[in-house]
Each structure stands twice: as structure tokens, then as C-alpha cells.
Amino acid sequence: MYRYLIILTLIFSCLSTVQAQQTYAFINTHIVPMHYEGIVENQTVIVTDGKISALGDSKELPIPSNATVIESEDFYLMPGLAEMHGHIPGPDNQQYLEDILFLYVANGVTTVRGMLGQPAHLELREKISTQEILGPRLFTPGISLRGGRVDSAEHARQIVMDQADAGYDFIKIHPGITLPQYDAAMQAAVESGMTLSGHVPEDVGLAHALSKGQVAIDHMDGYAQYLVSPEIDISDYSAGYYGMGFLEIIDTSRILQAARETRNANAWVVPTQILFEQRISEVPAQELAKREDMAYMPSSMVQRWVQAKEQIVSTISTPDGPARLLEIRQQLIKALNDEGARLLLGSDAPQVFNVPGFSIHHEIRSMMDAGLTAYEVLRTGTVAPAEFFEKESEFGRISVGLAADLILVENNPLSDVTTVSRPLGVMIRGRWLDRAALDEGLMEIAERQR
DSSP: OHHHHHHHHHHOTTHHHHHHTOEEEEEEEEEOOSSSSOOEEEEEEEEETTEEEEEEETTTSOOOTTOEEEEOTTOEEEEOEEEEEEOOOOTTOHHHHHHHHHHHHHTTEEEEEESSOOTHHHHHHHHHHTTSSOOOEEEOBOSOBOBTTBOSHHHHHHHHHHHHHHTOSBEEEOTTOOHHHHHHHHHHHHHHTOOEEEOOOTTTOHHHHHHHTOOEEETTTTHHHHTBOTTSOOTTOOOOGGGGGGGGGBOGGGHHHHHHHHHHTTOEEEOOHHHHHHHHSSSOHHHHTTSGGGGGSOHHHHHHHHHHHHHHHHTOOSTTHHHHHHHHHHHHHHHHHHTTOEEOOOOOBSBTTBOTTHHHHHHHHHHHHTTOOHHHHHHHTTHHHHHHTTOTTTSSSOOTTSBOOEEEESSOTTTOGGGGGSOSEEEETTEEEEHHHHHHHHHHHHHHHO
């Protein structure tokens, strides 16, 4: 099935138009709308031209005569998930690119916020939008602003202006830029209607980033430094990995203040907690490399991940440091959620032992380990991303007129969130892939990696 789709993608670009015009009916399904916590039982959902065209009680809503019926009685239908810190390959290896896109889709990820953009992604974004290529809806930045790449404040400003003119969705910030460069980029973003997202450079600091309007803080970057009392001189400290260098001077009583300041700034936070866990956890790298989902990645990449984890672990001088920092991060995630700061679901894939699509389900588990409910976590990957992009009228919920980005699962995900990790089928803007098609596509990818 997957090979069939790829061949048709390459030869008949008109296929997407034909498929988008198909009509589907999910009958006697239980809807998980996600814009509120609850289940609407025994519903029929009609999909036409890639959008939800009708929904209602299965006893009352008529089924179009031309509809393809999807057996969904007593199953649960929820919106597709978003990977809000993902990576998309470049065009050099088309097969690898399509494999990565399929891995996302096979796991119910129907939207990706790319975090390592390049010019080719603008064309890819369009091809995905028109369904010339099967893949999740893509939001992409250009090449990031980072130390060594930005020469001056004026250069930072020009990069932002150029990316705005090119049509990128936002500006990605990496570590290393100076405070004047950051401020110049932020001012240019305001003038051009762009937003800044990503890391918090050490020279900038979390408080300044929030005050200036950085719209999203990824990895909870900058929070460890913020949790150090301003009275402490940190000039002799280095942040290290995820702020571990500040561990001995972190004051956890500042967590509540950090959460409230984030909320008051209307900033979003993408924790990518599973990336932190897997990179510095006590689980040996070789054991992680044997996990089933590693079969879908090139063996050479998995080996690089093994080496990366072993190198990071070798630099940790305090044996209990990772566990302590993990606990602090969990407390911070819980405080951010409880204080009304806005969280987004993101895992950072493909990265160290984070396989695209699969890793988002590990991130769901990590967020729940921090004390969030299943609904709270799933909302960060459905409704919240649509709010973040100001696209609430396009995706993120099960409502008439929205894109038919849907996941059919066996159990109630609000009481059994693990059911989302093995969907019975995925619909992406009206294109239906049942479990057999998903499994066949995954099998073909695994065979290519052998």
C-alpha cells in the first residue's frame, strides 16, 4: 500500500484531487472532540473533500449514498496529533524524506512544527498541502539564528526580514547569539509579522525572552538558569546540558514564579521531556538501540545516537544529577500547567532515540509522569497547536468544517492513553489509511533499514 501510494505520488499528482473528493462515513463511533473534556457517544462523522462535512447521532444523521463506510462501531475518533518540535529531512534523499513523513502519519501525527528549516521545505510544505506528497501538515522556519551564523545585530535583522519575505512560518532561535542580536531579531519579527521560537541564549535569559515576546520556549531552555536566585553570581557556572551545570544552585521555590511569569507573558512551552530523559537516563544506550521502533531508522543513525548518549553520560560528574534535574523539570511542567501557562506536545524527532511519530507517544507518557491527566496532555497535541498557529478554524478539533485529520483508536484515550500509540487507522485531510496500510508501510521502511 505504501509503495503504491509513493508510485502514484510520483507519477499521478492528480490522485490527491481524486482522493480529496471521496466521501467517508465513520458510523456509531464515539467522538473525543478535545476542545472540551468528554466523549460524545454513538456518532456518525461524514468526511467530504478532505473536511468534516457533518456529524451527529448515528440514529438520525443520514449517510450519503456515495460514502465509503469505515467500520468504527464502539471505537473512538479523535483529532490527529501535532509534533510541535520535529525535524524534516532535506531533499537529498527523497526516499528517506518520504519514510520520515510516513512514520509521523503512521503514529497519528498529522501536523509537524519543523525546527530545522531550509528553502526546500517551502516547496515541500506546498506539496504536502496539495497532497502531492503524503505527510503531516508542515509549519517551517528558515535556517535558524545561531552563534557563528549571525555576525551582527543588523545581520540578525536582515535574516528575519529575508525569511519573512520568503514565506517561512516563524523564526527559529538557537543558542549563541548575543543580546543585541536577539533584540534586533525580535524587533524585525514584530515589524514583519513573524514570531521567534526555540532556545533561550544564555546572553538573553528567560526573563528577557519572555518580556520581549518570544512566543515559544522549546526544551524549557533557560528555566534552570532562571531558577537560580539573582543574588548568586553565575559567572563561574556554565549551563551545561539542559541546565545541569546550575543544578547545585537551583532554588526550586522559584518554580511557581517561573510558571506565573510564563503565563503572564502568554508564552508557550514545548518541554521535549523525553529527549532529556533518553539522553541522560540510566538506561544503557545499547539497550535503547534494541527498542522495536529503532528498526525504522538507518542503523548508522542509531549508532550515532548510541555514541551521542554515551558521550553525554560520560560528562556527568554527579551520579544523581540526572534524576534530580528530571524531578525539577517534572515539577516545572506541572506548575506551568496548573498555573495556566500554555504547553505544547513535542519530542524533538528524529533525535537521540526519538523515532518520528513513535517518540510523541513516549512524550505523552513523560508528560503524564509529570502529573498531567490524559486529557491535559492530549490537548497539548490537538487543540493547543491550532491555537498556537491561530488556525482553530482549520484543525485540532472534531467539528464541521475542519480538516479531516483523525485517529481511530480502540479504547477511550482519556482513560487509556496508550491506545493512541496504535491507531486502528489514520485519516489525513480526507485520505484514509487503515491499520493494514500503516503496517505495510512500516514493514517496507523496516526492510529498507536492514
